Structure formats: C-alpha cells, structure tokens
Amino acid sequence: MNYTESLAYLEGLGKFGIQLGMERIEGLLRELDNPEQKLKTVHVTGTNGKGSVSSMIANILLAANLKVGKFTSPHLVKYNERINLNGRDISDDDFATVISAVKVAADSVVKKGVCQQPTQFEVLTAAAFLYFYLQKVDYAVIEVGMGGLWDSTNVITPVVSVITNVALDHTDRCGKTVERIAMQKAGIIKENVPVVTAAEGNEALGPIVSFAMFKNAPVYLYGKAFYGEEVSSSMAGQKFTLHAGNVYSSDYEIKLPGEHQIKNSSVAIVAAKLVSKQDDRVNELALHLGAANTVWPGRLERIGQQPEVILDGAHNPNGAEALRKALDKYYPGQKVHFVFGMMGDKDMSGVIKALIHQDDVVYTVRADEGSRAAAAADLAKLVGPDAVPVDSLAEAYGKALQAAGAQGIVCVCGSLYLVGEFKKLLLNAQQRLH
Known part of the structure; x- marks a missing residue:
C-alpha cells in the first residue's frame, strides 16, 4: 500500500470502533514476531497530562543522545503524529510500509482464526512497535490509548510505569467512579517495575498502591x-524547583504554562531519573535540556498575540478546571471569548461549569464532522441563553476575534478533535497565502 491507501485502510477499520481486550493485539504481535518484547519502554497512562509527560520523557532521553520513539494519541492533523522518532513524525513512506506489514499480519491472523479483525488503534499500536524495533531505538515512550489494563499498549514490560493522575473520563468503558478508573490505570503496573504518579485522594491512590504492593513495584508519589x-510563571513558560526528599533539589525551566504542568513536568523528570538509575547516559544535563525543550501542541498553546489566541483540548471537567485556572492566573479579571465544541458523549455540563464564567462570550460549534460531536445548538443550550451557536468553525473564530479586539483573549477549546480541525483550518489558510 502507498500512503493514501494506508490511510484508507485505517479509516476503514474505524467501523470496528474501540474494543478493549488483549486477544487481538497479542495475536497480531505474535504474527509480527513480538517486536514489543525487544524494546526498552516507558509506559504512560493517566486521565490528563499523559501526552505532555510522554513528550517530556522522550525529550529528556533525546537530550541524552539516545534514539527515542514516542507513540501518542490522538493526532491533531495527521496520523503520522502518533508515531514519532527522535522528535520527528514518521515519514509518509515509512508509515505506509509499517501499516502494510501490519495489514498482512492482521489478514493472516483473521484467516487462521486466531482472533477477530484488529481495531484501528491495535493496528496503529502494532505499527509503532514494529517501526521502533526496525529503527533500533534505545527507548520507546508509549502512551496508553484508554484506561490501561485492557489497552492494546499493555503488552510491554517497561523500565518505568507512569500514572499522571486519575479523574472521571471514558466512564462508559473504564468505570463510573474514580476508584474503578484507577483500577484500570493501575493495570499497567508490572512486577518489580517502579511507578511514578501524581494521582491524589484515597479513591485514586488506593488501587494504585494496592496493585503496586501486589506486584512488588516501588511507588513514587507526587507530594510525598x-x-x-x-518560582515564576507566565504564558511563555515557567521556572520551578523540583524537590525529591532531602536528597535532590534543582531548578527547572519549562515552556509549558499552567500550574498543572509543574506537576506533570515533575512526574516526567522523576520518571526519567528512574531510567537514569539503570542507564547512566541519562544525566542531569539531559534532564534540564529535555524539560526546557518540550512543547505540547493543543494544550494551553498560545498561537497568537493581540489578541491572545489560545488552543486547548480540555475535554473533561478536570482538564477544563486546569485551563480555567491558567486563564485566571495569566489574565486576571479579563473576559474570555470562547470558540467551544465538544463530543456529545463527554461530560458537557461538567466542562461548562468548570470552564465558563458568567461574563465570558461563547460561540459554540460542532467539534468535527463525526457523529459523536455535539451539535452547536445543543451545546449553546447547555452553556446558557447568551451562547451563540455558529455553523462553521472559521466563522466562529472570525466572530470571536472581532469581539475580543486587539487586547482581548480568544480560546478555542473543548475537544482535541476541535483543536485538530482548527489547526487544519490554519494550515489551509497558510497554504492559500503561499
């Protein structure tokens, strides 16, 4: 298959939806001679923050002159973003090659009756493992797709496991309570493999600590x-001191704004320090350089000034709360002009309550063309009588810019799918200009 054909193949697999369980991925990887077992990995799960944490760990390992793979999801604009080598997205040709190889294996296991057709995410996961093995990476940082225990990435025995935090999200698949979701995420904990987490509260920590004790895995808790x-903080970035017991204290500078990113960065640095315990190539300089080099698109990402234009994929109440805190911190007392779109199966009321203040201006849009996206009019009703439903994202953005004026704030948020659509819009506008 060429690149276009490989994309068509993946899109075709979308109809199989999300199916948790391990038999398909295990059968598929066996057919590919288990590339995942030949990799050194760091495994990252969590409700929010796992993308930026994965990115920072990968950047630290990269700063240590190591060859590093990174697998994340979802993508914003192109599937290639999910499979990254040394800070660069996989090329179209390499993407087509590994997807083709995985398709052959998938067709084979289905024909042999080993398992049912692997899902889109399982094919992408297998493709990432195969690509990282073929590229002979020193480490691969693997981000969980959903949950942990039954996620298709949970076939690895990593060097370090990371659970960023636990909050309510994907309740239809991972459980209706924080405790049940924590049990899913704790499923990535492996025998004798250290765990780093910033999870808080007994409901979240109970299952994590219990699983870790059962697996004899040392736990490093944020806050303990x-x-x-x-030390200092602005939209341009932050400086903070990382304290680890009485033995370590060091100042770090990061480009990621928001109070929550100090916590995320601390988790990433401690995870990388645990890697350094068995690999002395990961030194102190790499920790500082990797942390300083990390940017993570679509999360408190400022793409314009005068007016300030901020993109954020906050799609659950926990993420919305972090975004609102940051807006209040960096722009105290200022009204925000939101371009807001969400998936209909998310906690829309919870996000609205955490995010939108009474004097804010809200233009609601459909997050993307998919069937899961909430209609602009339905979303506007939930926001309140002053929200304005708009047919197109471009039109809503134009209205928000105009209403905000040069000194205002525009925030495009509510879903990573919306942020992806917005980035495509910008890309198309730039291409037309050239």
Whole structure:
C-alpha cells in the first residue's frame, strides 16, 4: 500500500470502533514476531497530562543522545503524529510500509482464526512497535490509548510505569467512579517495575498502591516522594524547583504554562531519573535540556498575540478546571471569548461549569464532522441563553476575534478533535497565502 491507501485502510477499520481486550493485539504481535518484547519502554497512562509527560520523557532521553520513539494519541492533523522518532513524525513512506506489514499480519491472523479483525488503534499500536524495533531505538515512550489494563499498549514490560493522575473520563468503558478508573490505570503496573504518579485522594491512590504492593513495584508519589514548587510563571513558560526528599533539589525551566504542568513536568523528570538509575547516559544535563525543550501542541498553546489566541483540548471537567485556572492566573479579571465544541458523549455540563464564567462570550460549534460531536445548538443550550451557536468553525473564530479586539483573549477549546480541525483550518489558510 502507498500512503493514501494506508490511510484508507485505517479509516476503514474505524467501523470496528474501540474494543478493549488483549486477544487481538497479542495475536497480531505474535504474527509480527513480538517486536514489543525487544524494546526498552516507558509506559504512560493517566486521565490528563499523559501526552505532555510522554513528550517530556522522550525529550529528556533525546537530550541524552539516545534514539527515542514516542507513540501518542490522538493526532491533531495527521496520523503520522502518533508515531514519532527522535522528535520527528514518521515519514509518509515509512508509515505506509509499517501499516502494510501490519495489514498482512492482521489478514493472516483473521484467516487462521486466531482472533477477530484488529481495531484501528491495535493496528496503529502494532505499527509503532514494529517501526521502533526496525529503527533500533534505545527507548520507546508509549502512551496508553484508554484506561490501561485492557489497552492494546499493555503488552510491554517497561523500565518505568507512569500514572499522571486519575479523574472521571471514558466512564462508559473504564468505570463510573474514580476508584474503578484507577483500577484500570493501575493495570499497567508490572512486577518489580517502579511507578511514578501524581494521582491524589484515597479513591485514586488506593488501587494504585494496592496493585503496586501486589506486584512488588516501588511507588513514587507526587507530594510525598517529590514535588514541584513554582518560582515564576507566565504564558511563555515557567521556572520551578523540583524537590525529591532531602536528597535532590534543582531548578527547572519549562515552556509549558499552567500550574498543572509543574506537576506533570515533575512526574516526567522523576520518571526519567528512574531510567537514569539503570542507564547512566541519562544525566542531569539531559534532564534540564529535555524539560526546557518540550512543547505540547493543543494544550494551553498560545498561537497568537493581540489578541491572545489560545488552543486547548480540555475535554473533561478536570482538564477544563486546569485551563480555567491558567486563564485566571495569566489574565486576571479579563473576559474570555470562547470558540467551544465538544463530543456529545463527554461530560458537557461538567466542562461548562468548570470552564465558563458568567461574563465570558461563547460561540459554540460542532467539534468535527463525526457523529459523536455535539451539535452547536445543543451545546449553546447547555452553556446558557447568551451562547451563540455558529455553523462553521472559521466563522466562529472570525466572530470571536472581532469581539475580543486587539487586547482581548480568544480560546478555542473543548475537544482535541476541535483543536485538530482548527489547526487544519490554519494550515489551509497558510497554504492559500503561499
């Protein structure tokens, strides 16, 4: 298959939806001679923050002059973003090659009756493992797709496991309570493999600590074993001190704004320090350089000034709360002009309550063309009588820019799918200009 054909193949697999369980991925990887077993990995799960944490760990390992793979999801604009080598997305040709190889294996296991047709995410996961093995990476940082225990990435025995945090999201698949979701995420904990987490509260920590004890895995808790202390903070970035017991204290500079990113960065750095315990190539300089080099698109991402234009994929109440805190911190007392779109199966009321203040201006849009996206009019009703439903994203953005004026704030948020659509819009506008 060429690149276009490989994309068509993946899109065709979309109809199989999300199916948790391990038999398909295990059968598929066996057919490919288990490339995942030949990789050194770091495994990252969590409700929010796993993308930026994965990115920072990968950047630290990269700063240590190592060859590093990174598998994340979802993508914003192109599937290639999910499979990254040394900070660059996989090329179209390489993407087509590994997807073709995985398709052959998938067709084979289905024909042999080993398992049912692997899902789109399982094919992408297998493709990432195969690509990282063929590229002979020193480490691959693997982000969980959903949950942990039954996620298709949970076929690895990593060097370190990371659980960023636990909050309510994907309740239809991972459980209706924080405790049940924590049990899913704790499923990535492996025998004798250290775990780093910033999860809080007994409901979240109970299952994580219990699983870790059962697996004899040392646990490093944010707030106990280590914590980050803000020194200075702005939309351009932050400086903080990372304290780890009485043995370690060091100042770090990061480009990621928001109080929550001090916590996320602390988790990433401690995870990388645990890698350094068995690999002395990961030194102190790499920790600082990798942390300083990390940017993560679509999360408190400022793409314009005068007016300030911010993109954020906050799609659950926990993420919305972090975004609102940051807006209040960096733009105190200022009204925000939101371009807001969400998936209909998310906690829309919870996000609206956490995010939108009474004097904010809200233009609602459909997050993307998919069937899961909430209609602009339905979303506007939930926001309140002053929200304005708009047919197109471009039109809503134009209205928000105009209403905000040069000194205002525009925030495009509510879903990573919306942020992806917005980035495509910008890309198309730039291509037309050239």
